[in-house]
Amino acid sequence: MKFKIIAIAAMFPLFASAQSSSFTISGKIGNLNKPVTVYLDYKDDGAGREDSTLLVNGTFSFTGHTEGIAVARMSLGHNGEGKQLSIFKGNDDIYFYFSNENMVINSKDSLINATVTGSKVYDDYAAYNKTIGGSIMELDRVANNEFKSGTPAQQKDTAFIKAIDMRFRKNVALRTQKQIQFAKDNPDSFFGLVALSESVGAKMDIERTEAIYNAINDKWKATALGIAMAERIQAAKTVGVGDVAPLFTSKNVNGKPISLADYKGKVVLIDFWASWCEPCRAESPNLKTQYKLYKDKGFEIISISLDTDRKRWLKAIADDGLTWLQASDLKSLTESVIAKKYGIGAVPSFFLIGRDGKIIANSDIQGEALNKRLAKMFNN
Structure with a gap:
């Protein structure tokens, strides 16, 4: 069982400040060899990039160029299980910031226990984390x-x-x-x-x-x-309690449009989620229960996925048995027009919309708080 309560999807916005050199991220993780693989994902000035390499006697190296300070996720696939499974397991991954520097990552056995040298940006990031009490991953x-x-x-x-x-x-x-x-x-x-x-x-x-x-x-x-x-x-400023919920149209799993405007007169829960978000999927059983209780009384759920991989999105829907409206433009958190309209900084995020189209609640309207609100609305 895992306690990944908060998903930091916002770990992947990227920030530009013109640079002219290149970066090297190299390291040594014990004496591991293939099929052990290092996966690197990062965003630079809003552009996502990815790379991977097999370990050879524990060593690896990545090179490239950033336009500014980039944010990265590095994961270690110990059994050659592939990047997605390696990330989903979340057993050996690290998040960090870097720029055009020569960063060195060393450890006897894993990324989690690694030391990082050679990067002032990383040192500043480490100092920031120390000041605030650690990263979310550390608390997790x-x-x-x-x-x-x-x-x-x-x-x-x-x-x-x-x-x-x-x-x-x-x-x-x-x-x-x-x-x-x-x-x-x-x-x-x-x-x-x-x-x-x-x-x-x-x-x-x-x-x-x-x-x-x-x-x-x-x-x-x-x-x-x-x-x-x-x-x-x-x-x-436009999505507070009492504001009219911004209208949107997205595509369902069959590519047909789903429009919020079509559900005026119903109580609608807008659920921003993603297949890779454990807290999002941990809420699914509760949403299934609430949907079953109130769907015939005028309750609807519109789940907006921030997945970019259609296959993973569809698989998560099938695996979790989600029967309500599912929509996605296959855009990430930082690229989704709908997410921007609602000011989404991380998933999961929820907005409960009244029959008049106005926002009743947001942010913490999940779990027991959602259950109590729906019971009050539909059982009176």
Whole structure:
């Protein structure tokens, strides 16, 4: 069982600041050989790139060029299982920022335990993480290790699981507070902008966020992340509780249009998700229950996938037995027009729309909060 409560899809916006050199990311992971494979995915100035290489006596190397500070995910496939399965398992992957530098990654056995040298950008990122109490992945590992350390009986005990979950959420909330303070204190740092972007959820404090953003150094505002942050602030001004939900049209699994306008008069839950998002899929059983309870009473769900791989999207729908409306333009979080309209910074994100087309709730309207709201609406 995993406690991946929050998906950091926002780990993949990219940020430009003109550079002219190239980068090298090299390393050594023990003495591992094929089929062990290193997978590298990164985005630079909004453009996604990927590469992979087999380990040879533990060594690997990637070279290329970035236009600025890039954000990356590196995963290690120990059994040659392929990138997607390696990422989905999430057992040995790291996220980091880098630029045109010579980064070196070394470890005796795994990426998770690796040390990184040679990159000032990475050092700044590490210092930022230390200040805010660690990355989401680190907090996630702590929660998972707590679960794994429990006895078989404890791992079946809902009280034991709930206690771990509550500690995780408390740590995430504290981290968010520290990120907001970091953004306030470091307007000239690129990671001040990162902190602001990561700390803002669907229920944005617009006045506070805009004030912090306005103080950010103009060179960071001009990056892809800075522009995206400005767009999110503007979108948040139009998707608050009581606002009319922005209309959209997308394509279903058969390529036919699904339009929000067609469902006025119903209570609609807009569910932003992706096949690779564990917390999204962890919510699916609850959504199935709620849909079964209320679909004949005027409740509809429109799930908007931010997958870019059609096969993985369709497979997730089939594997999870999702029977409500499924739509996707096969655009990523940073490219989806619908996600931008709703100011989505990460998945899962939810918006509950009333019969009059106005937003009733957002952000935390999932799980028990959703269940209670729907019961009140349909059982009165």
